Amino acid sequence: MGRAFEYRRASKEARWDKMSKLFPKLAKAIQVAAKEGGLDPEMNPKLRSAIATAKASNMPKDNIDAAIKRASGKDGVDIKNIHYEGKAPHGALIMVECMSDNPTRTVANVKAIFSKNGGELLQNGSLSFMFSRKAVFHLEPFKGDLEELELELIDFGLESLEQSEEELLIMGDYTAFGELSTTLENKGLTLKKAGLEYVPNSPLSFDENQLLDIEKLLDKLEDDDDVQAVYTNID
Template sequence: MGRAFEYRRASKEARWDKMSKLFPKLGKAITIAAKEGGTDPDMNPKLRTAIATAKAQNMPKDNIDAAIKRANGKDSADIKTIFYDGKGAHGVQIIVETATDNPTRTVANIKSIFNKNGGEMLPSGSLNFMFSRKAVFSCEPYAGETDELELALIDAGLEEMESSDEELRIIGDYTAFGTLSAALEENSLVIKKGALEFLPNSTISLNDEQMSELEKLLDKLEDDDDVQAVYTNVE
């Protein structure tokens, strides 16, 4: 992992921690998961993981319960997950994941952010072949033998596992989200974050100056109320 990767990762984590609208975004993820798979966490792995992610960010239980209840309310009926494609400077490809009840508002805001920060929106689906949808989990560090754990998770859909002192990162095909989530729980792993993410099929490197320029665009995108996540091809 190069300096640019560490810079990007540290900057992204700092933004995530400091986002003033973090709880509403986590709440939307919970509501959408409950809408899609039901409000019982025991029967809905995506909801169970969304709740675990929220708890890892110290989201109060009352907020979590309220987000689940909203799945059955009229206000949640129109909330949809919509992806927008774009590009930034220096060949950076960007997929923006949104949760919105007003796509007209959202697309106008996203387009404006791109245009004002050195980027450009692309037609939807333009980057489909540049990224792969994956089930990605970030867990507390694993104290046991990782080789044995890897063997135990392969049958559940594990494709890649990265272990460090800070976390255990698990990656599998997006269709294996439920089986991987269950397998992690069966092996007593503590999930800090879990979601379906877009991972780049190939990456590019940026120097510190280029990265700083890109951060301005990414910050604006992530600050938007409707944006849930931003994915890039930066290593």
């Protein structure tokens, strides 16, 4: 799918398990979703999904409530969604999603990470034809009839459905996020993470040595406090 290749999974999950970095990132996602779509999770699919993702990561309820409250405060920090596009070593393409209260700081940090790790920050729009924006849902494995589930979800914008031992991955057009989110909730499926992701239109393969070079850049990007997610065109 190009979001993260298999051999990176263990190190990536270990990093995200560091609560000092994980919870602030989850809180930002909740705050932005609440500010954009309203404070009522029942009426705001993005907020419901952000909360579900936080709960799946064992984020305390007090932290979740505090993030929603900050979104309603007049004196709260204004956090903006920003994305950057870049090129990693060996020509791998990267989309970087950030949430920041200081875009000047964020772009300087992201640019420095690219330049110090063999990459290059590109002008936004350069990769617009290389990635598609998709509604992506990571759920606990489904124990029922997958074919039946697939047929039901097609009416709500499903484009692809794939199950592994670890999760059920559901993908649809970004405009179908709300309908798919509500339908999955109504069916009682357990959400691990959901959101709008950048999916490569033409994934590429790289050898092990190339992947190690690319990994260094990806690690540094994901460690930045303002970076929410990193997507690549790696197959």
